[in-house]
Amino acid sequence: MPILTVKNVNKRFGGLQALDNVNLEIEAGTVHAIIGPNGAGKSTLLNCFIGKLIPDTGLVDFDGVSLLGKKPHEINQVGVSRVFQTPEIFGDLSLLENVMIPSFASRDGAFRVNAWSSVENETSIKEQAMALLEDVELADSAQVIACQLSRGDKRRLELAMCLVQQPKLLLLDEPTAGMARADTNNTIDLLKKIASKGITMMIIEHDMHVVFSLAEKISVLAQGTVIAEGLPEEIKGHPKVQEAYLGGAHL
Amino acid sequence: MNWLNINKNDRNLLIGFIVVVLLGPLIMEPIGGGYPDLLQKFAIFGIFAIGFNILFGLTGYLSFGHAAFLGIGSYTAVWSFKLLTMNVIPAIILATLLGGFFALIIGFIALRRSGIYFSILTLAFAQMSYNLAYSVLTPITNGETGLQLRLHDARVVDGLFGVERTAGLPNTELFGLAMSGWNGYYFCGFLAIVGFFISLRIFRSPFGLMLRAVKSNQHRLSYTGLNTRPYTLAAFVISGMYAGLAGGLLAVTDPLAGAERMQWTASGEVVLMTIFGGAGTLLGPVIGSAVIKYFENIFSSFNEGILLNAFSFLPEGLQQAFAWTVGLFVGEGWHLTLGLLFMFIVIFLPGGLMEGATRIKSLFQSSTKGSPPIQKDLPVEKS
Ligand SMILES: Nc1ncnc2c1ncn2[C@@H]1O[C@H](COP(=O)(O)OP(=O)(O)O)[C@@H](O)[C@H]1O
Numbered sequence A: 001m002p003i004l005t006v007k008n009v010n011k012r013f014g015g016l017q018a019l020d021n022v023n024l025e026i027e028a029g030t031v032h033a034i035i036g037p038n039g040a041g042k043s044t045l046l047n048c049f050i051g052k053l054i055p056d057t058g059l060v061d062f063d064g065v066s067l068l069g070k071k072p073h074e075i076n077q078v079g080v081s082r083v084f085q086t087p088e089i090f091g092d093l094s095l096l097e098n099v100m101i102p103s104f105a106s107r108d109g110a111f112r113v114n115a116w117s118s119v120e121n122e123t124s125i126k127e128q129a130m131a132l133l134e135d136v137e138l139a140d141s142a143q144v145i146a147c148q149l150s151r152g153d154k155r156r157l158e159l160a161m162c163l164v165q166q167p168k169l170l171l172l173d174e175p176t177a178g179m180a181r182a183d184t185n186n187t188i189d190l191l192k193k194i195a196s197k198g199i200t201m202m203i204i205e206h207d208m209h210v211v212f213s214l215a216e217k218i219s220v221l222a223q224g225t226v227i228a229e230g231l232p233e234e235i236k237g238h239p240k241v242q243e244a245y246l247g248g249a250h251l
Numbered sequence B: 001m002n003w004l005n006i007n008k009n010d011r012n013l014l015i016g017f018i019v020v021v022l023l024g025p026l027i028m029e030p031i032g033g034g035y036p037d038l039l040q041k042f043a044i045f046g047i048f049a050i051g052f053n054i055l056f057g058l059t060g061y062l063s064f065g066h067a068a069f070l071g072i073g074s075y076t077a078v079w080s081f082k083l084l085t086m087n088v089i090p091a092i093i094l095a096t097l098l099g100g101f102f103a104l105i106i107g108f109i110a111l112r113r114s115g116i117y118f119s120i121l122t123l124a125f126a127q128m129s130y131n132l133a134y135s136v137l138t139p140i141t142n143g144e145t146g147l148q149l150r151l152h153d154a155r156v157v158d159g160l161f162g163v164e165r166t167a168g169l170p171n172t173e174l175f176g177l178a179m180s181g182w183n184g185y186y187f188c189g190f191l192a193i194v195g196f197f198i199s200l201r202i203f204r205s206p207f208g209l210m211l212r213a214v215k216s217n218q219h220r221l222s223y224t225g226l227n228t229r230p231y232t233l234a235a236f237v238i239s240g241m242y243a244g245l246a247g248g249l250l251a252v253t254d255p256l257a258g259a260e261r262m263q264w265t266a267s268g269e270v271v272l273m274t275i276f277g278g279a280g281t282l283l284g285p286v287i288g289s290a291v292i293k294y295f296e297n298i299f300s301s302f303n304e305g306i307l308l309n310a311f312s313f314l315p316e317g318l319q320q321a322f323a324w325t326v327g328l329f330v331g332e333g334w335h336l337t338l339g340l341l342f343m344f345i346v347i348f349l350p351g352g353l354m355e356g357a358t359r360i361k362s363l364f365q366s367s368t369k370g371s372p373p374i375q376k377d378l379p380v381e382k383s
């Protein structure tokens, strides 16, 4: 059963048709990769899921409810978390606080004036956050201010912030961009671990090594349209894909 | 003090704060500030700045209109004295509530924007209030004369309880205790302690963490499932209530309310106090407001006579030249000094006096323990 259904989504920026009648289905419990050249509209598509952009026309349904017109925080509260292409973290808070905030959001909802309890006494929230920081190997820096992290570490922190919410759908926008090979491999292992827990993932990625190590299904986006879709083996040999995206090079 | 739900450091901080309030007269005596009028101002403007800091220091939303809530608090308190009772309790409760109520309305509108647009909206609102107080609202504010007590005010509650009418204007009182002199100071001081404690609780709570997250990255916060608008609105209302209380206390110690209290310079003053002491720190705003009020008091009391006297050891021409030059910076010209001081702080210590304290502390630490690790830079909050 698809957890996310995208139907006939169009988005125009002035004269540019960024998304052109996109149709997509993400099966629950799978890792679905979206590939495509720069400017194909991949990030724009994600923006339509999380309430950052509203498509001009079309439908986006998650778990049986429409996401269109919902506010970003409402979309997160129904179980969609996103890792951004440029890491979005709380730069002047500690790593631990960065991960505790989404955890509070999952426990207490979108708004709660919880002024009597002390953050330091919230042991279960704190333990959860520490466990996630351990998963992404940042536990040693729990008290460090987040803006001091390297770009790769910021990505992993953001991943921990999303995972602590145990989302039903995790959206990842180029999670390994700008990472060194070793870091990329670590991230692949981490994402595999997450996938094995049954979290549905939609991953946008440039690195074919990452895509083919993780994806169970691949959609290829070019100039705002899905030009091909299928299992990794099918995509590898797809002539249209090679022409539009891989520039004819064989994989 | 476990029932206050604070840890050991915070408990010490709170005890320190209480001790300083209690011993205020003794501490200020040697530096010429040991009298109730001045100490009251420390407490009242301390409350104003503590509240302002909950909005500005935590969420980063810079309001340039908080003096409006201060003014509303003063008018409310004076009306409470005129219509209900000279007892200060209803006056300050109503002042706090009305401050909060108006903050709710203004915040609801102004918080649709952020950054400079938010600041401009709050400024516009405060200037509007100021002008209204002088024009259409004269029946409520008594225009330029200001709202004052009168002998024949209704004071229905006092009437019900059979409080005897005095021959002259009555004093504000707390169940019979006159709120003038040291009584007034300790009343304000007590509320400053309460205000400080509430601020401490907010700083340490998940609610306070969310407010800091608003300042850090509001977009991330909403994609993290939190509705940022009610958080900022709550902070705005809380700071409006503090401002209303401070305004009410100004009327408690001197039952008079004028529109100049709402002027943009007054809004600017609380911004100065907060930044001067250290926005976003617990103690900074209190220290900032005390330092500014202290210097205002000292500097503005100098007049030409005193200056000429001070330079009397110089030959006559020089004496006058010196007195004239220094005179630019004191008395009426005290704001010039304040401006220079403020520029100095913002350029060299953007974190305010609290940052200065942290730097001095880390200087000592690094000379004994080598360089500190890149740990979270907690502001020094020892008193
Ligand atoms: N907010 C926007 N306003 C105008 N143009 C945009 C906006 N966001 C993206 N675009 C344009 O839409 C196209 C698709 O962008 P994007 O979705 O970021 O591509 P990518 O597939 O590389 O993530 C690009 O040409 C980009 O310049």
Ligand SMILES: [Mg+2]
Pocket: A042, A043, A044, A085
């Ligand atoms: Mg992109």
